[in-house]
Amino acid sequence: MFLYIEHRNKVLETRWCRELKVEALTRDKIKAFVMYCRKHRNEVDDSFLYDKDLENFTPNSENPTYITTNQRDRIVATASLIMNDYYRRGKQGRFRIFHSEIDDVTYYKNLFQKLLEDISDLDNLFIYVPTNNIHLMNAMPQLKFHKERYAFLLIRDVLPIVESNLPPHYHFETHKLGKDEQIWCDIRNRAFAELKGSQTPITEEMVVKLHSQDDFITGGMRILYHHDRPVGLVRGSRDEYEGAPIMNIGPLALITEYQGRGLGRELIIEALRIAKENNYHRTVLSVNGENERAKALYLKEGFKEVESVVCYQYYIKK
Numbered sequence: 018m019f020l021y022i023e024h025r026n027k028v029l030e031t032r033w034c035r036e037l038k039v040e041a042l043t044r045d046k047i048k049a050f051v052m053y054c055r056k057h058r059n060e061v062d063d064s065f066l067y068d069k070d071l072e073n074f075t076p077n078s079e080n081p082t083y084i085t086t087n088q089r090d091r092i093v094a095t096a097s098l099i100m101n102d103y104y105r106r107g108k109q110g111r112f113r114i115f116h117s118e119i120d121d122v123t124y125y126k127n128l129f130q131k132l133l134e135d136i137s138d139l140d141n142l143f144i145y146v147p148t149n150n151i152h153l154m155n156a157m158p159q160l161k162f163h164k165e166r167y168a169f170l171l172i173r174d175v176l177p178i179v180e181s182n183l184p185p186h187y188h189f190e191t192h193k194l195g196k197d198e199q200i201w202c203d204i205r206n207r208a209f210a211e212l213k214g215s216q217t218p219i220t221e222e223m224v225v226k227l228h229s230q231d232d233f234i235t236g237g238m239r240i241l242y243h244h245d246r247p248v249g250l251v252r253g254s255r256d257e258y259e260g261a262p263i264m265n266i267g268p269l270a271l272i273t274e275y276q277g278r279g280l281g282r283e284l285i286i287e288a289l290r291i292a293k294e295n296n297y298h299r300t301v302l303s304v305n306g307e308n309e310r311a312k313a314l315y316l317k318e319g320f321k322e323v324e325s326v327v328c329y330q331y332y333i334k335k
Contacts, residue, residue, distance in 0.1 A: 096132055204270055
């Protein structure tokens with residue numbers, strides 16, 4: 018009797034799997050896809066799953082998206098990539114979401130195989146997986162993804178701000194639209210040239226677009242000068258964490274020859290000042306695990322680790 022039941026369950030499971038359908042997301046299913054993302058975004062990296070990101074979502078060449086539906090035409094798994102101009106210049110694609118409601122690596126494999134058909138012009142794909150998402154972390158090696166690094170999310174309350182201790186001849190200026198784009202690019206690209214995940218240079222056009230994005234804070238982009246030489250920068254932007262407003266700090270950058278002079282702390286203080294001026298009570302930032310000096314500085318300045326993620330890479334050319 019028990020053998021019969023076990024055999025019958027296996028037959029049903031096989032039939033169920035055959036009835037599952039993997040297909041490109043079409044316009045008539047966008048609403049269902051958005052609902053799925055909202056339902057599961059707390060289980061994955063939600064950097065591009067905020068309501069403002071999803072409300073105008075359209076599947077296209079920059080957003081190749083596939084879904085798996087069951088026999089009732091309900092989405093049970095999905096995979097979506099971000100392939101905008103910035104990532105394409107680095108020949109990379111980033112996952113917006115890669116998730117299955119069913120703990121079976123087959124669902125991930127079928128979706129991933131469909132995505133690979135769309136991305137022959139890229140060198141690699143990457144995804145951030147929260148360390149508490151055991152199902153997806155277990156699936157990554159089976160899909161031939163390689164663990165590249167860890168990253169940490171840190172939060173700090175905006176307490177009374179300590180006095181700035183800028184050395185003589187240093188000062189901050191607010192980024193001026195139409196004037197300082199090249200300066201911003203030069204500092205950011207030089208500072209992040211060797212930082213994993215950020216090596217692709219940004220462009221002046223990208224800096225201009227920052228001023229029109231929903232997360233823009235007026236006066237929230239500041240440049241550090243030594244005499245007349247721009248040497249560092251920091252940006253504060255609107256964000257949310259656990260349903261409450263928070264200011265995101267990033268990028269925070271210093272050109273190499275000015276590192277190790279205590280100026281990183283001054284950039285943090287300036288970021289906290291931006292938050293206080295705009296009535297934010299908390300700030301958040303992320304830091305790569307291998308950037309131990311930066312993480313140590315943030316922790317020393319009152320930030321606390323609240324989340325950790327693993328960055329996995331898939332090398333298409335290999």
